[in-house]
Amino acid sequence: MTHLVPTPAQLRWQQLEFGVFIHFGINTFAGKEWSDGTVPASDFNPTELDAGTWVRTAKEAGARYLILTAKHHDGFCLWPTATTDYSVTSSPWRAGEGDVVREVADACAEQGIGLGLYLSPWDRNADCYGDPAAYDDFYVQQLTELCTGYGPLMELWFDGAGSVGREYDWARIIAVVKEHQPHAMIFNMGQPTIRWVGNENGLASDPVDYVVDRTSDTQYTDSSSGLHAGHYLPPECDVSIRRGWFWHPDDEPKSVEHLLAIYYQSVGMGANLLLNLPPDTRGLIPDEDSARLKEWKAERDRRLSGAVEASVENHDGGATLRFPAPVTFNHLELVEDLHSGQRITRHMVSNDGADLLDAMTVGNRRIHQLPAITASELHVKVSGNGGRLVSARVYGGALEAGVPAIPEGYEAPTDAPE
Template sequence: MTTDPLRPTPGQLAWQQDRMGVFFHFGINTFHGKEWSDGTLPASSFDPAELDARQWVRAAQLAGAKYVVLTAKHHDGFCLWPTATTDYSVASSPWQDGRGDVVAEVAQACREAGLKFGLYLSPWDRNAACYEDAAAYDAFYLAQLSELCTRYGTLHELWFDGAGSEGRVYDWARIGAVIAELQPQAMVFNMGPATIRWVGNEDGLAEDPVEYVVSSTAVSNYVSDSETLDEEAYLPPECDVSLRPGWFWQPAEEPKSLEHLLAIHYRSIGMGANLLLNLPPDSRGLIPDADLARLAEFRAELDRRFGKPMEARLTDLGDGEWELDFGREVLLDHVELGEDLTEGQRVARHSILGKDGEVLAAGLTVGSQRLHAVVPHRARRLRVQLNVDAARLAFARAYDTGGAQVPVIEYTAPTHRPED
């Protein structure tokens, strides 16, 4: 942390307050049991007979998401909208006799439901004949980005995946100019004119500290010209993870267990990061029943644990110490803190003290939200000690979850699944 921390933009703060979004990985791979494909799978195989974008969005709402990110184009180059740039798109498929537009349907469903809408546009394109000609492909890619930025309303997030782009330099200055002109409010994920960054693994897990000011977006397996920043920047992280083992639907796979999802919640949102949970529609164009059932189970347990917060009145006691007053004696086993980030992230270390001064919990950063499980404790007041007097708390809450356990899941080295 710097002594005079960088301040977030209002858009970054609003994005952090969303806490959770949903990814939809859907495309030509869905119909071939693949995670990555090489751009040669026939467009004629894309035919989701029962596609229902409203059902997808209902699933996102069930999960508790505030925004959606759709894979408009994955690495294979197949486009989910009728683009003028290539024949490799829904316009060449039998779905809706070639007149369909998946991006438009999901955008409309999000608008109807009040969810924010974002898009993933892979820079790597294994179908485009012009890909090896950097100048020609830059123009091709800018045309695709411009179509997406002008046809589907306000975009909340633009997601750029660096996989497959090792050693490739894209024209990020021109890409950034298009975004600045057409979708200036959009959060930009990890590449080019980034305003948010990758957490560093695909397991949805953050580590303590979760720092919002960084000097690099460089992480294993993501190599791009945007890795080393010219100067430090405020870039809060997003934790991406799939409900299933793969990103695209595979008929033999099952959703993660409830315990696994809870562990992800504690280690992403509970650490001060955002969570982007992938829900892959199947070849019918629907979120599978088993996935919906697991999401309902997940939502019910989160509501049971955290649906009845006990809000504390905050008093700044000076010297980095704050009093939390619940107005009455309460029984609690979880405490959630939020830092006032309007002046930047300042808390690098904190502790929560019980009524007799004992340490109930301690950690490094607080950020937009920090969740601690504690030994069940009965008190009216708690104290929080922060490492600097200039830091301010925005809120504090306590929960009585009945002694709910905190599942522990370790993450593995970040990988992209190879072609099957």
């Protein structure tokens, strides 16, 4: 493995671990996942929109950042842009004087949570989309408005859907980010600093490599990603709390067990989790979604309670973990020292000569669920050039907790133009 070193901004982003996605826009009122840019702007009229409750709900669930779909593929803009009339300005909401992005930005700043924005490169409403040079001007102006009007941004989300085969002027686009939001993470396209995990189920798989030569193995990524050699690109696992990304009245939130399985296979694999919470036509997170989040957070906290820190003695080929006294636990958390890059490619843990687990990467935070055992020390054997653990702990607060599973046959709906 090439030992590329993360930037301080990348490390800070990885340590955030969990964020919330907000898919909200004209699709919410049209009952669609992807609309084609012809749904009238007058249909956008949330009656009780409260961005403060969005942010509060996210924060209470443990999220440390929030990303809003400022413009989805339909081209409808949630801020009063100068580039198009297809925006909140042409809607009855707030008598055409509203700005969803502003309300979300203010709520994030007030409640101390990071703000990110999603600006779809593909635009099914813009007349100039068929003229690449003209659309680059259009898109750069939209991005500049977002990067200069709403305070610090921690992430900019460039969705590749609909753009395979299309060349955008990424050098010019990314120059806007570097000038106005130099610390923002860039998702997936242009000159990315983080990457898509490659599915919309929110699941990473072992190994989770941070050094890759492409943003993902998917149809949404081609040469336009701008990658030509290895880059340090930690993954983000995006998934919706419901089947759909936008709110639909006949949809419902995932079970606590399903959400737990996602958590173990994203944050627990060393990747970031981005969980979508779609507001309804009132402009509020549905009550059943908020309740499910509280249940999920309570069960996560229960399982990861009773923490006991281990002293970590690194040595050639691994580490010894020692506890102050014998401890009974069923979760083991390991954290790798990433300041010199991701180096651990495999790790094996044993207790008193008995093998407990054999897995691949550790990364930012690896959480293993085990049968309940009692130990006073553990031995970790690692493969990789100079890999070191920076911390380790065990949890024994819910020794009877079972291993959660994704419902059999479950897959997120495949996005497709309508």
